[in-house]
Amino acid sequence: MTVTDTDATSGVPGRASRQAYDRETVLRKCVDVFLDHGYEATSVGMLSKSLGISKSGIYHHVSSKEEILxxxxxxxxxxxxxxxxxxxxxxxxxxxxxxxxxxxxxxxxxxxxxxxxxxxxxxxxxxxxxxxxxxxxxxxxxxxxxxxxxxxxxxxxxxxxxxxxxxxxxxxxxxxxxxxxxxxxxxxxxxxxxxxxxxxxxxxxx
Incomplete structure (x- = not known):
C-alpha cells in the first residue's frame, strides 16, 4: 500500500508529503542509506531525512530499523x-x-x-x-x-x-x-x- 505521509518539513497532518512510498520502496531506500553510512551508524532519523518522510511514515511499514535489516x-x-x-x-x-x-x-x-x-x-x-x-x-x-x-x-x-x-x-x-x-x-x-x-x-x- 502507498501512504501519503504528513509533510516531512512541517509535520502538519493532512498536508501532502513530498514523497509517497510503498513498503518495497521504503525498504530499498533504507537499504541504500545503510550501504552509504553503515547499518550501525544509521538512525531512523537519518532514514526519515533521506527518504523525505516522517518517522511515522517509516513506522507505518516497519516496526524498527532492525526489521528493515x-x-x-x-x-x-x-x-x-x-x-x-x-x-x-x-x-x-x-x-x-x-x-x-x-x-x-x-x-x-x-x-x-x-x-x-x-x-x-x-x-x-x-x-x-x-x-x-x-x-x-x-x-x-x-x-x-x-x-x-x-x-x-x-x-x-x-x-x-x-x-x-x-x-x-x-x-x-x-x-x-x-x-x-x-x-x-x-x-x-x-x-x-x-x-x-x-x-x-x-x-x-x-
Missing amino acids: EVASDRALAALEQVRDRCEAMEASWVDKLEYLLRETVRLAVEERAYVTLLLRLRGNSPVEMAALGRRRELTRFVEDLMLKAQQAGEISPDVNPQVQARLQLGMANSVVEWFAPEGRTGVAELQDNVVELVFRGITRG
Missing part, C-alpha cells in the same frame, strides 16, 4: 536458498550443479545487488545479523558438500581443497556487487560465462 537480509538469503533448492533437485552431474549454482549466484549478485551487498557486510553484531550469518554459512556448507561429491566422483581434481574452493568461488561471485556495472558493455550472461570459464576451465591454453 531482517527483511532485507531475508530477501537476499531466500533467493539464494531457492537456488540451492533447485540445484539440489537437479538431475545432473555434480559439476553441472556447481556451475548452475555459480551462475545463479552471479545473477542474484547483480539483480539483488543492494540486498546482497548488505548481507555481505553483516558482522554478527545483533541477533538478526547472527541469524542471517547462520543461514549464509549453511549455503556455504552446501557448496562445500557439492565440491566434495564432485571430487569423490572424479569430476574435479583430487588436489583441490573443497572447503577452500567453495569460499573462493562464492567470494568471486559475490565480489561483482562491488564493481560490475549492469549498464556497461558487458552483460550479465557474459559475466556468468567468464566466471564459469575461470573456475572450471581456466584461462591458459593447452
Whole structure:
C-alpha cells in the first residue's frame, strides 16, 4: 500500500508529503542509506531525512530499523536458498550443479545487488545479523558438500581443497556487487560465462 505521509518539513497532518512510498520502496531506500553510512551508524532519523518522510511514515511499514535489516537480509538469503533448492533437485552431474549454482549466484549478485551487498557486510553484531550469518554459512556448507561429491566422483581434481574452493568461488561471485556495472558493455550472461570459464576451465591454453 502507498501512504501519503504528513509533510516531512512541517509535520502538519493532512498536508501532502513530498514523497509517497510503498513498503518495497521504503525498504530499498533504507537499504541504500545503510550501504552509504553503515547499518550501525544509521538512525531512523537519518532514514526519515533521506527518504523525505516522517518517522511515522517509516513506522507505518516497519516496526524498527532492525526489521528493515531482517527483511532485507531475508530477501537476499531466500533467493539464494531457492537456488540451492533447485540445484539440489537437479538431475545432473555434480559439476553441472556447481556451475548452475555459480551462475545463479552471479545473477542474484547483480539483480539483488543492494540486498546482497548488505548481507555481505553483516558482522554478527545483533541477533538478526547472527541469524542471517547462520543461514549464509549453511549455503556455504552446501557448496562445500557439492565440491566434495564432485571430487569423490572424479569430476574435479583430487588436489583441490573443497572447503577452500567453495569460499573462493562464492567470494568471486559475490565480489561483482562491488564493481560490475549492469549498464556497461558487458552483460550479465557474459559475466556468468567468464566466471564459469575461470573456475572450471581456466584461462591458459593447452
